[in-house]
Amino acid sequence: MTGSTNFMGDATAVESPSGKGAADENFPVGSFLLPKALRPHVAAFYAFARAIDDIADNPMLPDSEKATRLWAFDAALKGEPGYGAAFAKAHALRESMRATNVPTTHGSDLIAAFVQDCEKKRYQSWEELLGYCEKSANPVGRYLLDLHGEDRAGYRFSDALCTVLQIVNHLQDMKEDKTNLDRIYVIEPWLAGAGGSLADIDAAVESPPLRNTIDRMLDGCDSLMIDARRLPFALKSRSLAMESSVIVKLAERLIARLRGGDPIAGRVALSKFDFARAGIAGALSGYFAAGKGA
Numbered sequence: 001m002t003g004s005t006n007f008m009g010d011a012t013a014v015e016s017p018s019g020k021g022a023a024d025e026n027f028p029v030g031s032f033l034l035p036k037a038l039r040p041h042v043a044a045f046y047a048f049a050r051a052i053d054d055i056a057d058n059p060m061l062p063d064s065e066k067a068t069r070l071w072a073f074d075a076a077l078k079g080e081p082g083y084g085a086a087f088a089k090a091h092a093l094r095e096s097m098r099a100t101n102v103p104t105t106h107g108s109d110l111i112a113a114f115v116q117d118c119e120k121k122r123y124q125s126w127e128e129l130l131g132y133c134e135k136s137a138n139p140v141g142r143y144l145l146d147l148h149g150e151d152r153a154g155y156r157f158s159d160a161l162c163t164v165l166q167i168v169n170h171l172q173d174m175k176e177d178k179t180n181l182d183r184i185y186v187i188e189p190w191l192a193g194a195g196g197s198l199a200d201i202d203a204a205v206e207s208p209p210l211r212n213t214i215d216r217m218l219d220g221c222d223s224l225m226i227d228a229r230r231l232p233f234a235l236k237s238r239s240l241a242m243e244s245s246v247i248v249k250l251a252e253r254l255i256a257r258l259r260g261g262d263p264i265a266g267r268v269a270l271s272k273f274d275f276a277r278a279g280i281a282g283a284l285s286g287y288f289a290a291g292k293g294a
Contacts, residue, residue: 014069014086015051016058033243033283038147044096045143048077048089049110056114059180063118070118074111077104102146106139121183122198126220129185130163137166144240154234157294161228161248164221168254171214171263174201190216206264214263218255225252232286234294245286249278 034042055061055069076087077094090107097104113136123129141158145151170177170185177183178201188198196209206214229248232241253274261268 014055014072015089016055016061016069017051018054018057020050020054033239033246035148035237035239038100041096041100041102041147042144044089044092045107045140048073048093048107049140051089052111052114056117057181067115067118070111070115074108077107077111100147102143106143106146109135109139117181117183121181122188123185124187124189126187126217129167129187132185133163133166134159137162145235148235148237148240150235150237150240154231154294157227157231157234158244160224160226161231161244161251164224164228164251164255165247167217167221168251168258171217171258172254172267172269175264176267178202186210186213187217201264203264206262210264215259218259221251221255225255230294232289233292235289236291238287238290241290242283242286245289246279246282249282249285250274253278 052070052073055066055073058066061069072083073087073090076083076090079094083090093107094104096102097107113132116132116135120132123132138155138159141162142152142155145154145158167185174184174186177185178198184198184201186198186201191197191200191209191213194209194212196207196213200207200210225248228251231248232245235241235244250270254268254270257268257270257274
């Protein structure tokens, strides 16, 4: 499906910039650990992802308008005619993917996830949430593996890591997402089964039922981390293995912080020390893990 509207103006007619950038992310984006020649391609992917994410997360836009803009970005990414300078980030990513022989499906999957955000606001099972993450998070890892010429057998491990990153981000932002977007990724039946309701997210501090549900979701993340920790060993690229190992360490630390913190009382975030420690330990372990086989 593509957008039915022709957007030929400048980017301000379509994009909805939040002002966020790579520095606002939980995890490194195109860091110095990656090969210098590939960093511009990673930057093009990130710029595209940030543009469509900002559209989906704009509380001032109706969901129908968000979906129209998002499908138009998909059409531009695929090279369909009628999409001009307003879609410069889609055109740049298409050219980057053509140059690196990476399929545009990774970008299209992200768009499908953000359109889903316009249509689906609640999740009734862990499996439903994992299905969303298959489109909203896993394409990022798959893109990086393809960009580095890695074996797609490694998707299993990158999928696990990317899904964890997505879920912990949902838990960090649950109050803001509900307040601004009426969007909730907490598993509703789990919360109800523990004696709570979605109204618990609006409270000043977390309730025992919500704490129970958060911990249950973090248990699911811990299970996924078993595969995620194997990712650096599955990679041939030492640079990517080092980068992924750093991210594994950061994910582990954020899971621990969410277990000990209250994301309703305030955003649970990583500290500068967390980043520094994960950077050193992860880069070192990733250096020796590369090529060892998962």
